[in-house]
Amino acid sequence: MLFRKAASTLLLSAACAAAAQAEVKIGVITSSTGPIALVGLPQKNTVPLLPAQAGDQAVKYISLDDASDPTATVKALKKLIDEENVDAIIGPSGSPNAMGVIQFVAEAGVPLLAPVGTAAVVLPMTEQKKWVFKTTQNDDLIAKALFEHMAKKGVKTLGFIGTSDPYGENWAKVMAGLAAQQNIKVVANERFQRQDTSVTGQSLKILASRPDAVLVAAPGSSAVMPQTTLFDQGYRGQVYQTHGAALQDFLKLGGKKVEGTVLAASLMLVLDEIPDSHPSKKIASDYTAAYEKLNGSKPATFGGNTFDAGLLLQQAIPIAAKKAAPGTPEFRAALRDALEQSHELAGTQGVYNMTPQDHSGFDERGRELIVVKNGNWMLLHDN
Structure with a gap:
């Protein structure tokens, strides 16, 4: 009896340890080719800079290009869900592309972190859109x-x-x-x-x-x-x-x-003019430097939107892992819940405070008034 009890305890401990160290798979869909490649390419180039670890979990990213085609976006998303069994998806790059996949992520119960412009992906909030989080300002x-x-x-x-x-x-x-x-x-x-x-x-x-x-x-x-x-x-x-x-x-x-x-x-356009006290300045500066070292050019803010998605997931994954093992529907539901509770998380674009009603979470720290002066972006001081 004692042997069985000890064996059961060991098995349970081993299972918990395996779950704690399980790999989390994140799909990424970008439009790195096609008409909106200027948006999608910096997002694709950001993938190697995303967090490889979240608590005890290793994080693996699977990146696909939809060539700016909404139909290809759906195919890529279904491949990530059905074949790769991903726990979350970052992307796609275009607003029409994102609008076209909301029903599919909701049906699959997979959180989508959309680095797109339109607020229509999260507003008005619906049962389907509760699976979508937006890493750009509304x-x-x-x-x-x-x-x-x-x-x-x-x-x-x-x-x-x-x-x-x-x-x-x-x-x-x-x-x-x-x-x-x-x-x-x-x-x-x-x-x-x-x-x-x-x-x-x-x-x-x-x-x-x-x-x-x-x-x-x-x-x-x-x-x-x-x-x-x-x-x-x-x-x-x-x-x-x-x-x-x-x-x-x-x-x-x-x-x-x-x-x-x-x-x-976002402040990324005018980092040199932003005071060091801004909660996002160091994160945005570090990301910009890492991107430039890797790619030989500075990133567009669209790349920062993808980087922030990685930061949000990095914070949420350990919370979700306390409730279920990666790769399961229960983990994805817990991950969605954890993302919705993101509080005072500084990213490259601003500070995120998500709620059940607000899946973007930005306040005025996520925007700057900017003017084009002498061919450069500069803070606007006449406002």
């Missing part, structure tokens, strides 16, 4: 900073052009509400496809409405063309951009035609 947080600046600068009329997808549509919704609050009249409201090679018609309509300012809502390289087209047509009013334009290639592609642009985005 549109309203960014938009409030822009519209407060517009009001202070006396903007009375606004032209809007956004992508004809979840990113642009959610921005149009947020824009309309904030414009009404600030007594700003929206005199033009246009859309375009990310892959379009011309927006001449839309920009002419905006130009004809003679707005005091124009807001462009587009992610990655697609943010450039509306602004440069308006410049070529003679528009010299203030142009605002969303955090979707927060990458060095925006400056390279736009050149002098985007000088004076105002946007709100």
